[in-house]
Amino acid sequence: MLDILKKTLKTGSQTTKYPQIPDFAPAGFRGKPELFADRCTYCGECVTACPPGVICLSEKNGDKVLTLSYCGCIFCGRCEEVCPYGAIKLTEEYELASKTKDDLITSIRRKL
Numbered sequence: 001m002l003d004i005l006k007k008t009l010k011t012g013s014q015t016t017k018y019p020q021i022p023d024f025a026p027a028g029f030r031g032k033p034e035l036f037a038d039r040c041t042y043c044g045e046c047v048t049a050c051p052p053g054v055i056c057l058s059e060k061n062g063d064k065v066l067t068l069s070y071c072g073c074i075f076c077g078r079c080e081e082v083c084p085y086g087a088i089k090l091t092e093e094y095e096l097a098s099k100t101k102d103d104l105i106t107s108i109r110r111k112l
Contacts, residue, residue: 033090034089035066035087041085046088049082050079051076051078055068063111065108
């Protein structure tokens with residue numbers, strides 16, 4: 001047991017200083033999807049491709065609304081792959097902690 005303690009003290013700390021010093025995501029990391037209203041045509045391709053079904057397309061008060069909930073998102077990237085206009089991009093952001101589920105819902109809208 002003493003040998004293990006000596007060895008551990010000799011090698012030093014192997015953990016990062018997170019959250020004081022933020023970690024950076026590696027290349028190819030699939031983080032939080034971001035919606036771009038100026039590129040979206042509200043075609044619904046992302047809605048049909050989403051495995052957990054967290055992307056919804058609806059009409060409210062004469063507007064088309066595309067809603068994405070990060071609560072059930074599995075960050076697979078299918079929505080980004082199928083979008084023909086590049087309206088959804090996966091970012092490297094991974095800090096999605098929130099006190100309420102409403103904070104984890106994002107939406108874009110377009111007037112009809």
